[in-house]
Amino acid sequence: xxxxxxxxxxxxxxxxxxxxxxxxxxxxxxxxxxLYLLFALVMLFLGGASAMMIRAELFMPGIQLIDPDLYNNLxxxxxxxxxxxxxxxxAAGLANWMIPLMIGAPDMALPRMNNLSFWxxxxxxTMLILSFVVPFFPGGxxxxxxxxxxxxxxxxxxxxSMDFLIFAIHLLGVSSVLASINIIVxxxxxxAPGMTLMKMPMFCWTWLVTAFLLILVxxxxxxxxxxxxxxxxxxxxxxxxxxxxxxxxxxxxxxxFGHPEVYILLLPSIGVLSHVIPxxxxxxxxxxxxxxxxxLAVATIGMVVWAHHQYTIGMSLGAVTYFMVGTILISIPVGxxxxxxxxxxxxxxxxxxxxxxxxxxxxxxxxxxxxxxxMLAVVPADMQYHDSMFVVAHFHYVLMPGAVFGxxxxxxxxxxxxxxxxxxxxxxxxFFWINVIGFNITFFPQHFxxxxxxxxxxxxxNVMFTEFNVLSSIGAMIFGLSHLLFLYxxxxxxxxxxxxxxxxxxSWEGAKGLEWEVDSPPAFHTWETAPxxx
Amino acid sequence: xxxxxxxxxxxxxxxxxxxxxxxxxLFFMLTSFPFWMNLLNVAGNxxx
Numbered sequence: 121x122x123x124x125x126x127x128x129x130x131x132x133x134x135x136x137x138x139x140x141x142x143x144x145x146x147x148x149x150x151x152x153x154x155l156y157l158l159f160a161l162v163m164l165f166l167g168g169a170s171a172m173m174i175r176a177e178l179f180m181p182g183i184q185l186i187d188p189d190l191y192n193n194l195x196x197x198x199x200x201x202x203x204x205x206x207x208x209x210x211a212a213g214l215a216n217w218m219i220p221l222m223i224g225a226p227d228m229a230l231p232r233m234n235n236l237s238f239w240x241x242x243x244x245x246t247m248l249i250l251s252f253v254v255p256f257f258p259g260g261x262x263x264x265x266x267x268x269x270x271x272x273x274x275x276x277x278x279x280x281s282m283d284f285l286i287f288a289i290h291l292l293g294v295s296s297v298l299a300s301i302n303i304i305v306x307x308x309x310x311x312a313p314g315m316t317l318m319k320m321p322m323f324c325w326t327w328l329v330t331a332f333l334l335i336l337v338x339x340x341x342x343x344x345x346x347x348x349x350x351x352x353x354x355x356x357x358x359x360x361x362x363x364x365x366x367x368x369x370x371x372x373x374x375x376x377f378g379h380p381e382v383y384i385l386l387l388p389s390i391g392v393l394s395h396v397i398p399x400x401x402x403x404x405x406x407x408x409x410x411x412x413x414x415x416l417a418v419a420t421i422g423m424v425v426w427a428h429h430q431y432t433i434g435m436s437l438g439a440v441t442y443f444m445v446g447t448i449l450i451s452i453p454v455g456x457x458x459x460x461x462x463x464x465x466x467x468x469x470x471x472x473x474x475x476x477x478x479x480x481x482x483x484x485x486x487x488x489x490x491x492x493x494x495m496l497a498v499v500p501a502d503m504q505y506h507d508s509m510f511v512v513a514h515f516h517y518v519l520m521p522g523a524v525f526g527x528x529x530x531x532x533x534x535x536x537x538x539x540x541x542x543x544x545x546x547x548x549x550x551f552f553w554i555n556v557i558g559f560n561i562t563f564f565p566q567h568f569x570x571x572x573x574x575x576x577x578x579x580x581x582n583v584m585f586t587e588f589n590v591l592s593s594i595g596a597m598i599f600g601l602s603h604l605l606f607l608y609x610x611x612x613x614x615x616x617x618x619x620x621x622x623x624x625x626x627s628w629e630g631a632k633g634l635e636w637e638v639d640s641p642p643a644f645h646t647w648e649t650a651p652x653x654x
Numbered sequence: 655x656x657x658x659x660x661x662x663x664x665x666x667x668x669x670x671x672x673x674x675x676x677x678x679x680l681f682f683m684l685t686s687f688p689f690w691m692n693l694l695n696v697a698g699n700x701x702x
Contacts, residue, residue, distance in 0.1 A: 229672075230669070230672055233672070301675045301679075305671045305675070309668050335675055339683030340683065342683050373686055
């Protein structure tokens with residue numbers, strides 16, 4: 121197909137292409153952002169369905185609905201779908217939509233690579249889902265019962281579904297690295313004249329740090345799973361002690377990726393909060409420079425404390441002390457961020473629209489998850505909590521508020537900008553309350569289950585744990601089903617109609633930034649002439 | 655149809671930075687050093 125290059129003046133009347141080619145061949149950051157967000161929504165429901173099956177099984181002690189292998193398979197798939205399928209693509213969707221609008225750029229720096237980054241994802245998701253489905257076919261081998269950490273030697277013994285999973289991880293990694301390169305190049309080279317790095321919106325800063333983290337750690341995971349593939353099929357012994365290898369080596373490689381991955385999931389949502397809170401507190405963000413510094417500190421320290429996930433493997437006293445102290449140190453910059461958010465709200469003229477409700481909820485619940493994280497960072501305490509339901513409660517309190525609720529806040533905050541319609545505020549608030557109450561009923565009791573000794577990743581449990589599990593499962597059903605309301609609100613807002621108010625260019629009274637200077641919804645091409653920043 | 659959003663100098667600059675970052679990613683993958691160490695061991699064993 122020939123390519124026609126248009127000059128700016130000619131392009132003014134050029135609207136969006138139509139039909140399926142608009143999406144398949146798209147190089148437009150807004151369209152690709154929409155694709156990312158839709159993809160993430162589908163994966164959210166798939167991952168959520170597997171979580172609800174897990175909780176349905178755990179409703180009562182004994183084996184009720186599914187067999188243990190399928191249970192473990194669901195645990196693995198739930199994590200992978202949520203992390204790689206839902207949260208990361210949703211954050212990339214927000215980045216695609218908002219970064220060029222925020223920095224006054226006409227598009228991402230490498231638009232065709234942007235298209236490639238997205239369209240690798242459906243292929244990766246297919247491989248991921250196949251890894252779940254393949255064992256159900258004759259000759260499909262055993263199910264993936266390793267959890268998302270895919271530790272050898274178990275992962276060497278799993279059937280061919282592990283090969284699908286390894287290929288899926290490779291594809292997801294390529295997509296993430298390409299998207300990260302694009303975001304870094306856009307942020308460093310495409311900012312409007314006058315927008316220095318220290319004038320850049322905080323969401324852009326969080327993505328700059330996130331993208332660097334991705335480039336540094338995803339290739340290490342790729343190396344690790346490649347070695348795993350070699351051990352499985354090509355006779356190597358990287359992780360096989362009988363052949364001179366070491367299975368703990370894989371744990372180090374995995375967590376060198378896996379721990380910074382937590383910050384990769386968190387930081388974009390911190391960026392969203394840095395816009396939502398000032399908007400609804402009607403005050404500038406408190407301590408912009410210290411936020412940037414704290415974020416860089418979190419990323420730097422977060423890169424070198426991975427082995428706190430491995431205290432029980434038998435490291436030297438010096439090593440565990442280092443990893444313990446390093447991990448606890450992270451609470452200082454994270455605490456600084458929380459302090460800045462509270463200081464921004466202090467004496468602000470606050471209103472509590474849905475994005476702000478999520479922001480306040482995040483501060484409370486994420487701080488709680490952080491506190492249980494400090495408990496887990498302490499080596500002797502972790503020896504007791506390790507692989508218990510306490511850990512499950514902890515990381516869901518960190519990742520649901522810290523990452524997913526932040527993304528919800530972002531969607532509610534920017535949905536009027538994207539669609540030109542204000543969402544139904546009453547339904548938005550209803551969604552927040554059902555969602556947050558369901559979340560807490562699900563995960564708060566799991567702290568007690570873990571402290572009382574209930575192990576995680578096991579299908580059955582002692583009858584003494586029944587009451588809290590019943591409560592947790594009821595909460596999970598409320599929590600899971602509440603997302604149907606979210607879907608309804610999004611569809612209703614996209615479709616518009618007489619019942620919804622129209623959004624002006626500036627959807628929120630207190631909103632500031634270049635993204636609010638363009639129409640709602642924005643034209644297909646924006647900032648073809650770069651704005652001048654003073 | 656493609657809209658011209660970058661002049662040639664900016665495009666060159668963007669592509670150059672992208673290659674540098676891609677190289678950094680490749681460097682990190684290849685320096686998950688045990689990969690190469692063990693691959694060499696394997697190659698050594700095979701040639702014996």
